[in-house]
Amino acid sequence: MTYNKLLEMLLSYDVYDQLKQNEQVIFKLIPELKMCKGFEQNSKWHIFDVYEHTLHVVSGVDNNIYLRLSALFHDIGKPNSYTEDSNGVGHFYNHWNESIKIFKKYQESFCLSNEEIILITNLIFYHDINIDKMTDEEINNMIISIGILNLGLLFSLKRADLLAQSPDFHNLLSKINNQEKNIIKVRRLNYPKD
Numbered sequence: 323m324t325y326n327k328l329l330e331m332l333l334s335y336d337v338y339d340q341l342k343q344n345e346q347v348i349f350k351l352i353p354e355l356k357m358c359k360g361f362e363q364n365s366k367w368h369i370f371d372v373y374e375h376t377l378h379v380v381s382g383v384d385n386n387i388y389l390r391l392s393a394l395f396h397d398i399g400k401p402n403s404y405t406e407d408s409n410g411v412g413h414f415y416n417h418w419n420e421s422i423k424i425f426k427k428y429q430e431s432f433c434l435s436n437e438e439i440i441l442i443t444n445l446i447f448y449h450d451i452n453i454d455k456m457t458d459e460e461i462n463n464m465i466i467s468i469g470i471l472n473l474g475l476l477f478s479l480k481r482a483d484l485l486a487q488s489p490d491f492h493n494l495l496s497k498i499n500n501q502e503k504n505i506i507k508v509r510r511l512n513y514p515k516d
Contacts, residue, residue: 323347325431332390338381351431354424355394357401364412369488372400382482388438389475392445393482395425418447441475444468449479453501461505470506477502 323344328351331340341348349356358372368375376397383389399420405413422443429439444467453461468476480498484491 323351325351325428325433329387329432332380332394333385333387335385337385337390338377341377341380352398352428354398354401358398361401361404362412363400363414364406364410366411367487367491370486372397375486378486379479379482382485383478386475386478388441388445388472389478391425391432392442392449392475392479395421395428395442396446396449396479396483397421398424418450421446441468441472445472445476445479448476449483453505454497465505473502473506 328348331337331344334340345355345359349359355373355376358376359374361372363370363372363375370378376394379396380390380393383393397414397417399422400414400417402420403414403417405415407413425443425446429442434442444464448464448468451464453464456464464476465473477498481495484494484498
């Protein structure tokens with residue numbers, strides 16, 4: 323299998339099934355994904371291991387290569403960043419940085435432009451950051467990094483990520499939707515010509 327074939331699979335309408343049926347050859351292309359299979363998250367937030375969660379996120383985003391690649395790599399660094407607290411609860415602090423390191427190993431294999439690599443890297447970086455805890459300056463930096471026209475991609479990834487977690491937390495979807503509306507509204511007020 324080639325990376326081009328993987329890209330074709332990522333853009334298929336039955337992406338979940340395609341990835342499941344070809345996972346062994348995909349693991350040869352990207353061995354870090356194999357580490358995610360069976361890697362339990364030990365958290366009330368998650369009902370799937372890291373790999374199964376990833377497949378659900380990939381199939382939950384829009385059929386867009388930037389989203390699908392971001393989804394494929396968004397949590398791939400979790401096994402490298404896993405810690406457990408005294409209660410046996412799993413944590414993955416700053417796992418997005420580990421995920422970005424792994425994506426960078428493969429970015430050239432996907433024949434992406436520098437702009438596309440930067441976009442995917444930023445989508446991975448911001449996918450799990452709590453926007454409500456960000457300062458105005460941090461939000462502005464996020465908007466500049468991703469681009470106002472690509473903010474919808476970030477929120478699509480955030481929604482798919484949430485919906486691939488425990489249904490007990492799906493009620494937070496309205497929070498993500500409100501964050502998106504507020505950021506776009508404030509941005510348009512401050513920069514009406516964007």
